Amino acid sequence: MRIIVTAKQVPDPEAPQSSFSVDSNAKKVVVAASVPQAVSDYDTYAAEAALRIKDEVEGTTVSVLSLGEDHVLDVIKRPIAMGADELFLVQDQDLANGDAMAIAHTLAAAIKNMGEFDLIMCGRQSADLDQGIVGTGLAAILGIPVLTSAVGVRLKDDWIEIDRAVEDGIDTVAAQLPAVVTVSSEIGEARYATMRGIMAARKVQPTIWSKSDLTALEDSDDFTSVVDVFAPESESNVEMIEGDDAADSGRLLAQKLREERLI
C-alpha cells in the first residue's frame, strides 16, 4: 500500500500576530523574517493519519509531496522524521502562493510522476490560505473520490472509511481506493519525531522536480484573481473592570454585566 501525503511549508501560523502584515500593493501577506517556517498544521495530522495506517498494514510506504519555493529541509522533513519514507519536492516560484486550481494541477502532475498510489492524504485546509480547495481539486483532476475533514480514518480492505464532524454529530462515509482524504486536527495528536526518526530523515534525499519535469502538466487557467488584501478594521473599545484585587474585579464584573442586562 502506498500513501501520498501532501504537505505545504508555511510561516508558523501561531507566531505572534504582530509578525504578520499586509503589502497592499503586492496584494499579499508579508511575514517577519523572524517567523520560522512550519509544515502546515493540518498536514501534520494528515501525516499522522497515514502513519497510523502504516503502523497497521505491513508494507505500507508513506511518500510526502510538497510544492513551493525555498523549502527548508529540516522543516519539510518533519513528516519523514515522524516515520514517513520518501520526500518529493516540486520547486516553483509562481505557484508558491498561487491559485488553488493551479496548485492542484501541479500536484496532480507530480503525483503522476510519482507512480502508483492507493491513497492521498491532504490537510483539510492550508494554514496560510485556509481555502480547503486543493485536496478536492486534486481528486477531481485525478478522477477519484474525495472525503474531507476526517476526524477518524479506518482502512477496510480496498475502501477507506472516515468519520467527519457535521452539525449534529458524526457522519461516517467511505470511498473505494484510490481516493483522496483530507484530515482535520480532531484526528488526535500528531506524533513527535523520535531521535531515530530524525537521524533517518537526515539520510533521506528528496527527489526534486521543477515544473518542467512534470510531463503531465498542462497549462491551466487561473480561476480566481486577488483583487485586494487588507487587514480588517479593528477598534478596541474594551472597558477594563479594575477592583482592589482579582476577586473584587470579579464581583464588579458581575455587577456590571447585570447593570448592562447582559446576563
Next chain:
Amino acid sequence: MSNENGILVIAESTSEGEFKPATAELLTAAAGLAKDLNEPVSVALIGNGVSNRSDDAIALGADKVYVVDDSVFENYLNETYTVAVAQVAEQVNPRIILLGHTPNGRELGPSVAVKLETGIATDTTSLDIVDGKLEATRSLSGGLFRQKTGFPKFPNIATVHPKSFDGAEPDSSRSGETETVSVNVASGDLRSRFVSHTEAISEGIKLEDAKVIICGGRGMGSKEGFDGLYEFTGLIGESAVASTRAASDSEFCGQELMIGITGKVVSPDVYFAIALSGASQHMAGCSGSKNIIAINKDPEANIFKESQFGVVGDYQAVIPAFLDELKQLD
C-alpha cells in the same frame, strides 16, 4: 456559456426536514446580490422527500426552486451531490452559486467548481457585485487578514461563512415557480458511500443555540479547572460551555466543544473568553458575538482587544467571586 442569469443557492436541510440556518442566511445574501443585478434567485433543493418544501424556499426568497428528489440523495455524499448541483447549474446557467461554509457545503463547493471548470472562494464573509461579477471577501492567515477574490469565469462560486448574514424571514405571500429536475446517478457505479450518522449526545443546550457561551482556554490548566465552568450554566439561562483547540487538545473536554476555524462558529449575545489568548484561528469562530468578556491574567493578551469588558487576573480568583456575586444579585 453566456447569458448567465441570477444567483443559485444550494439549500441544505437538517435531518428533521427543515432548512439549516445557513440556507436562510444564503437567501439574505442572494437577495442583496439579486437586487444589484436585477436578476432572480434560484434554489437547488436536493434530497429525498424534499419536494413539499419548495414553498418554504419560496417564502425565504426563492423566485424559482429546482427540486432534485430521489432516494439516492437521502444523505449527503460528495460524489452524488456534485452531479446533482452540476446538473442544476447547467440548467440554470447562474452567474453566481452560493453554498454555506458548512461541513457539507465546504466539501461540495470545490467539487462543483472543478466540475464546472470555474473558480471558487471559500469561507467568504461579504459579497459584492462589481461589473456584473462577484467580488467575495474571505479571510486569510487564520482570520488575521481579508482577501477580496475576483472571478475571471462564470459561474462565480462562493461558500459563505456562517452567521455573516442574518437569516431571511419567511414571507408566505411570496410567489415563485418550482421545477423538478431528474438527475441520473446510478448507485451501482458509485465509488463512495454513506455509511451512517451518529447523533451527538447533547447535554443541555447546543452551542449554536446558546445565548451565553462560557469558553475556557489552555489557561484553565486542568480538566478540574475547566469543569468549574459548568457552574456558570447553572446560574445563567440558555448558556453552554465551549473550548479553544488548545483546551480540547489538552483533554480538558471533548473536541466537539471547540470554537474556531477548525471548530464551530457561534455568535451568542455574550461570550465569556476565560484563560484564552484570542488567537485569530479561535476568533474566527466567535468574533460575531455581540459582547465578548475576557478574563485573562496577561494584560497584553490579544483577547482584550476584541472584548467589550475585560478583567485582568487569575481566573481562579476572579471566577468564584464573580459567581458568588451573581448569586447575591439574584
